[in-house]
Amino acid sequence: xxxxxxxxxxxxxxxxEITSPQGGINPYRINPDGHSDVYPGVGGITYNLRIxxxxxxxxxxxxxxxxxxxxxxxxxxxxxPNRALNQFSCVGNLAxxxxxxxxxxxxxxxxxxxxxxxxxxxxxxxVLERLTIGDKIQIKAFGCxxxxxxxxxxxxxxxxxALLAAIPLKKLKNGRLEVPVTHTVPAKIxxxxxxxxxxxxxxxDIQMFDAVIVKEYGLEDLRLGDFVAxxxxxxxxxxxxxxxxxxxxxxxxxSCVLAGHGPGVMIAMSSKDGLLAPKISAKANLTTYxxxxxxx
Numbered sequence: 559x560x561x562x563x564x565x566x567x568x569x570x571x572x573x574x575e576i577t578s579p580q581g582g583i584n585p586y587r588i589n590p591d592g593h594s595d596v597y598p599g600v601g602g603i604t605y606n607l608r609i610x611x612x613x614x615x616x617x618x619x620x621x622x623x624x625x626x627x628x629x630x631x632x633x634x635x636x637x638x639p640n641r642a643l644n645q646f647s648c649v650g651n652l653a654x655x656x657x658x659x660x661x662x663x664x665x666x667x668x669x670x671x672x673x674x675x676x677x678x679x680x681x682x683x684x685v686l687e688r689l690t691i692g693d694k695i696q697i698k699a700f701g702c703x704x705x706x707x708x709x710x711x712x713x714x715x716x717x718x719x720a721l722l723a724a725i726p727l728k729k730l731k732n733g734r735l736e737v738p739v740t741h742t743v744p745a746k747i748x749x750x751x752x753x754x755x756x757x758x759x760x761x762x763d764i765q766m767f768d769a770v771i772v773k774e775y776g777l778e779d780l781r782l783g784d785f786v787a788x789x790x791x792x793x794x795x796x797x798x799x800x801x802x803x804x805x806x807x808x809x810x811x812x813s814c815v816l817a818g819h820g821p822g823v824m825i826a827m828s829s830k831d832g833l834l835a836p837k838i839s840a841k842a843n844l845t846t847y848x849x850x851x852x853x854x
Contacts, residue, residue: 560727560735561707564719569700572643573656574627574677576693577601587619589815590767597815600674601626603689607812609668609680609783610845613821614766614813620822621812623668623782624686626676627695637675644675644759648701649808649824649844650718652854653679658693660685664854667697668783668844669810669824670716672751672760678810680848702758709735711833713794715757715825724850725785725842730835737806737827738839740784745791745799747771749818757793761810761822780821783844784809787836793828804834808844 579601586594597619607616607623629640651667665681679695701718712735714722728736743764751762764780766772780786786807792800793807807823814820827834 560722560729562719562722563703563705563707567700567703567719569698570646571696572629572639572646572699573694573696574629574640574643576603576689576691576695577626577628577676578691587815590817595815600671600676600811602691603686605683605686607782609781610843611782613780613782613784613809614778616812618812619814619816620671620819622671622676622678623811624681625665625679625689625695626671627679628674628676640675641759643677643697644670646699646702647677647697648699648716648718648721649826650721650848650851651700652698653695655685655689656694656696658688658690660688660693663688666848666854667718669808669822670759670761671811671822672754672762675759706735709833711831712827712829714827715793717826720851721847724847734833734835736835736837737787738785738842739787739806739836740838740840740842741775741777741780742787742789742836742838743775743777743823744771745788748788748791748797749820751822752797755796757795757797757825757828761807761824762797763814763818763820763822765818766813766820767817780809781843782809782812785826785842786823787834788823792830793825794830797825800830802832803828803830804832804836806834806836
């Protein structure tokens with residue numbers, strides 16, 4: 559059994575509302591080959607893309623699965639409430655609709671998207687049909703500060719303790735922690751989001767433009783909600799290249815056409831000293847682990 563400090567953690571409410579998709583004056587997006595087109599993007603209620611679906615299948619750019627929320631309240635001219643929503647929400651947290659026709663329905667947080675600063679929430683298809691842009695969703699934010707006392711060299715971020723408990727982690731004889739992942743990813747293809755000063759919100763993207771690397775690592779079948787291991791990286795504080803380091807992340811949003819971008823990975827664990835031992839498992843997806851968590 560993996561020991562945690564769950565009893566020391568604060569459980570606190572944060573709130574956001576369902577955002578609208580946005581369009582630009584110039585709607586075209588240009589890919590690295592020079593081709594331009596108009597693509598659906600971030601925000602809104604996405605009815606036909608959820609965790610478990612392929613990250614690169616849809617015609618879109620940075621599309622977020624299911625429901626995207628943000629808090630537009632400004633305090634002293636600062637977006638403090640949205641920062642709190644993004645920094646304190648953790649994947650697996652309970653999310654409850656508190657306004658509109660679907661009031662009272664519940665879902666779970668599935669990820670965070672930097673830049674636009676959205677928190678992503680999954681609901682059943684029946685609930686998605688009843689939701690409306692502008693509906694408010696309150697989250698029981700629980701997990702900030704979660705750690706593993708037996709593994710001081712591993713940083714845990716953005717995970718609900720109940721989700722962590724649902725993952726079949728294994729302590730190895732060499733002192734490393736074995737973590738199931740669907741894929742490994744070389745740090746050399748990580749793009750937008752690298753260099754951020756912290757990993758408590760946002761994500762960074764897997765660039766999918768090099769066909770040789772994509773084939774070598776089997777990235778064609780990446781799915782939303784997949785746990786992946788980024789090799790030679792560290793995100794304990796900021797996101798950096800670090801020889802021997804290992805980052806475990808969750809694929810939060812779908813693929814992108816813009817240079818430097820791709821499926822976004824939200825940080826879940828990091829060890830600059832390589833104390834995380836990835837083990838390939840096709841089941842290492844949020845859909846698997848949510849099914850093991852207490853019913854909502």
